[in-house]
Amino acid sequence: MRVLLVEDEKRLAHLLKDGLAGEGFAVDVTYDGRDGLWMATENPYDVIVLDVMLPRMNGYTVCARLRDAENWTPILMLTAKDGVHDEAEALDTGADDFLSKPFSYVVLLARLRALVRRGGHARPVSIVVGDLTIDPAGLRCRRGEVNIPLTPKEFAVLHGLARRQGEVVSKSELLAQAWDFSYDGDPNIVEVYISALRRKIDSPFGRSSLVTVRGAGYRLEA
C-alpha cells in the first residue's frame, strides 16, 4: 500500500510519515509541489495526500496536472481551516476527498482507507487485542460481543494504543496521533482519556488491559 505525502510543514510531514508507516503503508514524502507532481507521475501510488499550500506549485495545480495526464490515483487534499471555498475547489480540480486543517490522525486514516478501498483494493481491517476488537472503518469497538460506544477522541487514543499492542506508547506519541497537530493544551488530557477508556473497556469487564508504565507511557495488552 503505497502513499505519497506532499506536505511542506516538515514536522507534520514527519509525524504523518511515522504514523502511516506504523499502519503498514509505504510512505514517500516530498516537500514541494513540483517534486510531488514528478514523484506521482513516475511512481504508482495507491493514494496521494496533498497539501494545498505548497512551495513551487500549489496543490490544486498538482492535482489538475495529474488528472490532465490521466493519472487517477485517489487524492486526499489538505485544505486550510476556514477555506469553505477550498473544499469545492479541491473537488473541482479532481481531488477525491479533502480534509481541513487542523485534523486528527484517526480521521485522516479513516479517509485514506475509504479512498484506497474505493480505488478497488478492499481491505477490511480490525485490530484484535484479546477479546477486544477495534474497527477503524466504523470507528467502533467491542469487548467480546458487547458493543462499546466511544467518542471520537476516546477511539483515537485507544486506536493509537491498539496499533502497538503489547508495546509502551508514550503520552506525547498519543498526543501526536489523537490530537490536532496544532494542539497546545494541557498534556494531562491524555490521562483524562485513559481514565475514561478504563471506565469503558476495563472496569465493566473486570479487566485491566490498559496498563500504566510509570515514567514511560501506557500499554494495551490482552
Next chain:
Amino acid sequence: MRVLLVEDEKRLAHLLKDGLAGEGFAVDVTYDGRDGLWMATENPYDVIVLDVMLPRMNGYTVCARLRDAENWTPILMLTAKDGVHDEAEALDTGADDFLSKPFSYVVLLARLRALVRRGGHARPVSIVVGDLTIDPAGLRCRRGEVNIPLTPKEFAVLHGLARRQGEVVSKSELLAQAWDFSYDGDPNIVEVYISALRRKIDSPFGRSSLVTVRGAGYRLEA
C-alpha cells in the same frame, strides 16, 4: 457487466468511472467520439454511456453509426441541460434513454440498471441492512414488509450510507455521491436529509439504525 463511458469532461468521467466501478461494473473510458465508436464496435459492452458534445465526432453520429452497423448495445445519452430538443434527437438516432446534465449519480445508476435489465441480462441487486432493504434499481426501500416512500435525494443519501453499511461515511462523501458534481451550497443539507431519513426509516419503527458519529460522519447499521 461491462460499461463503455464516452465523456470528454475528464473530471466527470473520472467520478463516474469510480462510482460505477464501485458498483461492480467494469468501466472503459474514452474521451472522444471516434475512439468511442471504435471501442464500441470492437468490444462487447452491456451498455454505453454517451455524451452528446464530444470532440472529433458527436454523440448522435456515434449512436447512428453503431445502429447502422447493427450494433444494438443499449445506449444512454447525456444531453445538455436546456436541450429539450436534444432528447428527441437522441431517441431518434437510436439511443435507448437519455439524461440531461446536470444529473445525480443515483439516477444515472438507476437508468443504467434499467437499460441493462431491458437488454436481457437481469441482475436484481438489493442492499440489505438488518430488516431494511434498499433496492437501487427501483429506487425503493422497505423496513420488513413496510414500504417506505422516499424522495430521490433521500434515497441517494440512504444509498450512499447503505453501500458502506457499518462504516462511517463522512458528510463530504455523501455530498459527493448524492448531489450534482457542481453543487456548491450549504453542506448542512446533508444534516437535513439525515433528519428526514430518520423520521422515515427509524422513528416509526422505534429504531436508531442511522447513527451520528460526531466529527466524522454517519453510519448505517443493523
Next chain:
DNA sequence: CCCTTACCTGAACCCAGCCTGAAGGCAGCA
C-alpha cells in the same frame, strides 16, 4: 518513613457540531 513526583479522576465549564421546524423557491401537473 517521609517527600517528591507522577498519575488518577470527578466535577464543571464551554462551545462546536448537530438537529429540526419553518419558510421560500421552483418545477411539474391538473
Next chain:
DNA sequence: TGCTGCCTTCAGGCTGGGTTCAGGTAAGGG
C-alpha cells in the same frame, strides 16, 4: 392558473464531547 411535492436555506436551540482544574492517590527514592 393554482396546486403539490421536493429541494434548499436559515436560524435557534440543544446536546454532549473536549478541556481544564484541583484535590486525591499510588510509586519510588533516599
